[in-house]
Amino acid sequence: MSELVFDIETYGDIKNYDTMKVTVVSIFDYASNSFYSFDEHELANLWPYFERADRIIGYNSISFDVPILNKYYAGDLTTIPHLDLLKEIKDSSGSRYKLDDIASATLQMKKSADGLQALRWYEEGKIDEIKKYCEQDVKVTRDLYEFGLKNKMLYYPTLTGQINPIAVDFEMKQVAANATGGSVGGGINMTLPF
DSSP states (O other): OEEEEEEEEEOOOTOOOOEEEEEEEEEETTTTTTTEEEGGGGGGGTHHHHHHHHHHESSSIIIIIIIHTTTOOSSSGGGSSSEEHHHHHHHHSSOOOOHHHHHHHHSSSSSSSHHHHHHHHHTTOOOOHHHHHHHHHHHHHHHHHHHHHHSSEEEEOOSOEEEEEOOOOOOOOOOOOOOTHHHHHHSSOSSSSO
């Protein structure tokens, strides 16, 4: 099974997705066991990884990353099987938690910077710094995914400092058939409008 963990960094008004542009996309490709990063001008090199993926994995990716990336893609990334860790956490716990909080409680790991720092790096033209930061977020997301997949559990911190469990199920669900009766996922995702 070929899975892909990803994260994006953006620039623009977060309240208006139409104004937002991608500065960097980083991925971890399980097929090659490697990290890759792409700036806005390199996105054509990114799409084959998505198209070969049996499933894409992110954090808050259904409501943020994919809609913004879809503005750049000729097909429809929403047709690729997708695991959004934040959605699974919210469905299980009833609450939304920051990636940093879940990573800290579960893995004793923190993010290397924050989105505001990435905005400053973009304004300063430091794309390589954004790539390093985005890859670290992908590493954190990947490690959370692997922990949750193995242990069926993640953890979050309470305001009083307690660490509480959240039950999760990151197994790949049975994939429904597409409109022509073929299965979705596996092989190449035909998302382009042919």
